Amino acid sequence: MSFETAFMFGKIAIVLMGLLAVVPIMLFVERRGSALIQNRLGPNRMGPFGLFQAACDVLKFIFKEDRAPDHVNKYYWHIAPWIAVIPSFMTFAVIPFAGTYTDANGHLQFQIANLDVGILYCFSIASLGVYGIIMAGWASNNKYSLLGSLRSAAQMISYELSLGLSIVGLAMIFQSVKLGEITAQQGEVLWTIAGIEIPKWGVFLQPLGFVLFVVSVFAETNRLPFDLPEGESELIAGYHLEYGAMRFALFMMAEFINMAVASALICTLFFGGWQLLPGMDWVVGHLDALGILPSGGALVLCQALSFVTKIAIWMWIFVWVRWSIPRFRFDQLMNLGWKVMFPLALLNVLITGVLIYMGVL
């Protein structure tokens, strides 16, 4: 096996492991975080600070009896969770998690696939996730599930529009849809105000686009305030009503991994991706001085660390928003999607175009 192939498998393994590790961590963060926000304590019995609670939850999911109700369409019912969970993993393939490592042998890219279509691949694969949900809802042969999945489909299609349009401005500025290139460009300095260098992050170039993107991403991941497919009060549990044990856990995994991917996308597009966090230069310098790692290794490591930190912050914001903002009504959701987000996204493209024409950007 050539070094390239081994390196590719290594990258895939790292990404897969990382994403899988996200699930129990988020399980814990969500339960403890929601508890603390609501002035409770949350699970605190298993291990220190209840850290092993996630492990116990997983154990429970694994050992629970997995049974299919009589009235479901067995085939689709069984494959639906996989259809939901696999695309969420696939999306991460184009996201760079560290800069390019260059040494005598050549370049090493810390990105599974540096596709030319980049973001478009992301969106196309992410929109596959809705099939899992629709399949689950329809195969469950249950009106609540079906209604949940119908809502999900409607919601995803509505918000995919603004999701796609919100980053058109960004693509216009960076002249690329390749995520690696976009991230690399964000390392430049935009302005220097009173000695503080403001990087050329997407969020500073495209504030409106950023807001639209974040809102759309929340809707795409079916997280509160847009979790209408699940809406407990009206739909009981929506599309995963008939699922239990590990199959239900797969849906949950899909949700958490979608969150992770969404966070990664937000970071990559608007927060400089793997670009170092302020202050990380100093760490890189000291690590280089120690000489443990090969030259340039410390930089790559810190870049990956910065990226993970940014993702973690965004994951926390996902949780935080969930326990702060109440759910929308379905008509409000549609109004927002079509009458507010969509025109604003178009406006954003127009303004960006005008500004580029005028040479401001």
Place this chain on the structure above:
Amino acid sequence: MPKCTIDGKEVEFKPGENLITVAKRAGVDIPVFCYHPGLTVVAQCRMCYVEVEKMPKLQTACSTNAAEGMVVKTNSENVKKGRAGTMEFLLLNHPLDCPICDKSGECDLQDNSYGHGSAYMRHSEERRTYVDVDMGPVIEKNMNRCIHCTRCIRFGDEIAGIREMVAVKRGNNVDITTIDGEALKTEYAGNYADICPTGSLTLRDFRFRKRAWMLKKTASICEGCSKGCNIELQHEGNVVYRTIPRENLEVNKYWMCDEGRFNYHYTQDETRVLEPRWNNEKTSWEDSILAVKTALEGKKVLFLVGTDLTLEEMSAIREFTGLYYPGSVLQHFGTPGIETSAQDQPADKILKMTSKTSNLRGAEKLGIVPHNPRVDHDFSAAVVFTGGRAVLPELGHAIQVGVGVFLDKDHQTAKYQHILPGLAYTEKDGTIINHQGKEQKLKRAILPRGRSKSTAEILMLLANKKTKVGVA
């Protein structure tokens, strides 16, 4: 008819009626303790105070006869004060043991205390206490609760015809007791408990078994003898707990005898046969009915009807025998030696009759002839219908079928090849003709016990050609 005014209402009355009776007709209740309509008036308790115009003091309503133009007030301030005072005196020595007392819930003292007494007590001295004498198997005495109304003394004198109870000592130390502390001898002792307005005299039979307010009440007729005393069956949860007399001035007035009072016990006896039997083995109704039909087929059958059955049952049996066993003999039996109504005479000067079954007149009315055990009958099978009270006749070794209430403990059941359990008098509706020729109604108080069926149902099963029997 002369008229008087009670609480503003004009009431007609017969001369000689006292104010309590007249007031009752006017819809005014006057509280009483010592007054009882069946006993003489002594005006001892002073509870029935009323104010009569032109009379300077309060009058006791029981001892004041109504007079033309009399104006009576039963709820003036004076009367209320008088009654409250009386109540306070009566309660001076009364212990507060209502939670223990069997009378509570139907106690005159309780009711009147709530209605007319005060919620507070002014005296703080110790109450008197007594050591009670044993009053025999029927009555439990508790002198501490007594308010000296002397109803019991008068009952013994005037109704039971035996002077057993007396008041000894005087004043605060008065003791209402039997002469020389002997046990009660009268056969009407249960009435002592009924008339006692407090819990001083209570029934031993009923002691602590249920509280009075929990009992459901069914008005029925006693089946103890041909007198047909009006009774009330008091029951709860399909169990009869006691029998008390109902007022019927034409039959039993206010009283009943102990025999009738405790008669209900046999219907709840543990040894009562509650499932069909075949040679003393339990069987199902289907097998039993089939076997009985087979046994009776082609035989000359003697049908014996107990005179403790109701008119309806007797009539059904007569019809059944005529239709399905033509040529058979139908006779009635009941008390040995009492075969016709002419032989049925009062057994004492109070209530009891010599016929110990209730419906002798009914059997005669239906034209059923008496069974004479001294005459040999030509029959090969006998069917005996009984309500449980009639004394079963000796019938030799012919095939015997018993329908009705049978008890194992009387060793009656061994003689019968087949027993089909029927209903006792607490479990059925029906009509009974008493010694005066009065038709009176039995009322069902409780549901049939065990797998017993009514006589009509059993006859229907026997008559059914297909011999298909519903699951009992």
Place this chain on the structure above:
Amino acid sequence: MLVKRKPAIWNRLYFVEIIQGLWITFKNFLFHKKVTIQFPEQRRDYSSRYRGQHYIKSVNNVENCTACMLCPTVCPASCIHIIAGEREDKEKYPVKFDIDILRCCFCGMCEEACPKDAIKLSNIYEMSQQNREVYEKDFLLEQRGNK
């Protein structure tokens, strides 16, 4: 009259509102006192009037109850079953005193009706069992949760 006011444009954007909301939850997350009572170790202090498990009060090992049957009379769930009897030292006492605890609705009317201060509701509230329990007299006479 119901007046429908249109909120101002900056309010309708909900930007500030969302930030404010997030700030409130963040404050709760970090600073607010947590209200959870960690049950087996910590216990809530219940009022002495709390209506929990029943017991029959006894004085000098003689039960106060005289089997007056006021509690079964007043019981709306009819879960109290008493059979009265007589013994040497007590004119009337309950031979059988069963409380069908699954039927009980803990209204406390038995306690209120009792003229002898015999049946009481303690503040014991951990009453889960693995079988369908009927509290019998011996159990009720253990002076548990006395108050």
